[in-house]
Amino acid sequence: MPTRRLIRRFLDLSLRRKLILSFLAVISMGGVLTLIIGTRLEHNTIISLAEAKVWHDLASARMVYQVRLSGISDIVRLSAAQEFLREGLRSGRSESLIPKLDEIRREFGLDILTLTDGRGRVVVRSRSPEIFGDDQSRDPFLVRALQGQIAAGIQIVVRDELLKEGSDLAERSYFKFVPTPMAAERAEDHEENGMMLKAAAPVLGEGGAPLGVLYGGLLFNRNYELVDRVKDIVFKGEKYKGHDIGTATLFQDDLRISTNVLDDKGNRAVGTRVSREVNEAVLRRGEPYLGRAFVVTAWYITAYEPIRDIEGRIIGMLYVGMLEKPYIDLRNRVMATFAGLAGLCTLFLLGLLSFVARQITRPLAVMVEATDKIARGDLSHRIQIEGRDEIGQLAQEFNLMTEDLHEAREDLSQWGRTLERRVEERTRQLRETQDQLIRSEKLASLGKMAAGVAHEINNPLTSILIHTHLLLEQDDDRAGVRESLMLIADETARCAQIVNGLLDFARLTPSQSIPSDINDIIERTLQLLEKQAAVRNIRIEKKLDPSLPPIDLDKNKIQQVFSNLTINACEAMPGGGMLIVTSRLSRDGTGLEIVFSDTGVGIPKDNIPKLFDPFFTTKSFGTGLGLAVSYGIIRQRGGTIVVQSEVERGATFTIRIPLAVSNEESEREGGEP
Amino acid sequence: MTNPAKKRILVVDDEATVCRSIRQALLCEEYEIDIAMSGEEALRMAENKDYEVMVVDLMMPGLSGLDLLRSIKAKNSSARIIMVTGYPTMKNTLRAMQIGAFDFLPKPFLPSDLRKIVAKALAARDEEKGESGASG
Secondary structure, three states, X not given: OHHHHHHHHHHHOOHHHHHHHHHHHHHHHHHHHHHHHHHHHHHHHHHHHHHHHHHHHHHHHHHHHHHHHHHHHHHHHHHHOOHHHHHHHHHOOOOXXXXXHHHHHHHOOOOEEEEEEOOOEEEEEOOOOOOOOOEOOOOHHHHHHHOOOOEEEEEEEOHHHHHHHOHHHHHHHOEEOOOOOOEOOOOOOEEOOEEEEEEEEEEEOHHHOEEEEEEEEEEOOOOOHXXXXXXXXXXXXXXXXXXXXXXXXXXXXXXXXXXXXXOXXXXXXXOOEOEHHHHHHHHHOOOOEEEEEEEOOEEEEEEEEEEEOOOOOXXXXXXXXXXXXXXXXXXXXXXXXXXXXXXXXHHHHHHHHHHHHHHHHHHHHHHHHHHHHHHOOOOXXXXXXXXXXXXXXXXXXXXXXXXXXXXXXXXXXXXXXXXXHHHHHHHHHHHHHHHXXXXXXXXXXHHHHHHHHHHHHHHHHHHHHXXXXXXXXXXXXXXOHHHHHHHHHHHHHHHHHHXXXXXXXXXXXXXXXXXXXHHHHHHHHHHHHHHHHHHOXXXXXXXXXXXXXXXXXOHHHHHHHHHHHHHHHHHOXXXXXXXXXXXXXXXXXXEEEEEEEEOOOOOXXXXXXXXXXXXXXXXXXXXXXXXXXXXXXXXXXXXXXEEEEEOOOEEEEEEXXXXXXXXXXXXXXXXXX | OOOOOOEEEEEEOOOHHHHHHHHHHHOOOOEEEEEEOOHHXXXXXXXXXXXXXXXXXXXXXXXXXXXXXXXXXXXXXXOEEEEEEOOOOHHHHHHXXXXXXXXXXXXXXXXXXXXXXXXXXXXXXXXXXXXXXXXX
């Protein structure tokens, strides 16, 4: 369905284009309609004006020839009343009349002036005096004149009569038809008769009886006086682009016998014939014709009317015409002006329209853009539209909505961030707690085991020790016995010591916390060990923050921890090195941090998690309880020990002790097995 | 009351070896040393015999050392009780002292140390006896 597709394509267009197209359609329709109506109106107006003028001009032309006719009639009538005519007729001395009549004929421009006697026989022909005596009594003019009337009118004069009146007249009347494209068919190919303006008046004797008749006439054929006068009088000889605007023609039947219409060679277009259409209307039906007609070489606005002879027969036509071209040009000019104005109007309207459309659609485009941005997540975007129309209100609402959305998202993301942080924090704490729990659990169960083991071992040790000493007391002098007994006693004592260490770890005797200066504890610990360290080529650097607050601690236990870490550090630097001991306030201000950082061999990654496990040791000596005990002590105080180390790069032990003594600080002394 | 001149000492420990070792360490003319292998046994023996000194192991199945100590003390006995343990903790030590133990000796110990403490305990008892005897 092309229509449907067209409609869909229209609907898919941008709003602005839709608006413009719709308006454009309205404007174009209006324009075209106006143009059509305007053209019609203007054409009708101009053409009907022109036709009215031509119609009027035709009447003027008729007047011209009627004036001429009445002129002829007057001349003939007045001449007929002259005494010399009566005298001449009565006396029969016709020769004497010739010069006088010829004089009158010439003076008034007549072609013929002829006198007959009372029976209609020609007495004098002023133009051709040698021919006379012929009977003209059947001529309708003479019939009327012989009855005492004055007759005036137009008449077709046959060639024979013309020959009698003057051979030159017959010659003037002769036309060979010029082939004319739109003319009606005719059997003849020439015209030999003439058309004459003619008047006849009786020469009355005493008593009123006609003595004779005087008739005069003007042959129209090739006589241009009349048509040129029409042109001069009616059209003032106006020309348009070298052509006469106004033209007049006399037709004998459909043949141009006198005209100022020119053919393409510039000659008067006599001998040509009228178009069939005009022929039909005017000659056959006897109606006047008004309208466009193609005359010889160009289109004219024309008016024709029939010319009737004295007996009422149509014998020819009178025509006036105005060149259509000036009117067409005028019409075209007007139309062009009109179209130009219409075009300008359309252009102006289009401009206005596109401006208006832009005014309407621009805010929408801005909104579309804004929606786009917001859809892509830019919630800080605001629409800059002023005005209080619907779009302005929409924009305001939109901005409010966006702001709400923005806030909501901010809240959400803020919440999300907080949540994330909290989850992280909690996860970390949980992991730490879990680690510590695992370690504590491990330590606790180990403590219980240690207690049990210690108890069980101490019993046999007691027996061994007692009996060994009892034997020693017996002063056995046998060689080697005493040494052996001493060795047994010593080794038993050593066993007891190991078990004691184990018990120390398991027991963790209750703390006796007093407010202490952590730096003082560090100083005292290091004082004891510095000498040993110096021997081993180890430098100990202290970076102690003097402004640290006092903290509740069991000095002896903490000193044991510091001592353990210092000894461990020294043992990790067999070739010498540096130990840096730092004390500081923790970053969050809730605890103290004591850092032991050495430049020793470091701890392999795999060993770090096992570092605080009891009995874990990499040394060939030692019980593997030092760090475990240290860890236990710090845990007991609610603190932590964290190790960072890289092999060959040294190790850093960070002890963190909270300033406040926490509730969970337990006196884990180990249960009874 | 077999031999009034001798000091009566009761050694209480769930381990026979330990009991024998302690008796061995204390064995001499002046002392009459009995052995009990449990708290209950010790309590029965104390009913029949007035001991001057008791060496009691803290941890024993059944009636524990502390229980025994408490029972003896409840009977207003004049026996001096020395607690020994293979697992000495501050808590137990303190509790024992509170209840009225004469001293606390962690295992393993030297026979000489044990003898010293027992002697001290006997001396303290004698002193008290003398005083009470003089007065009453």
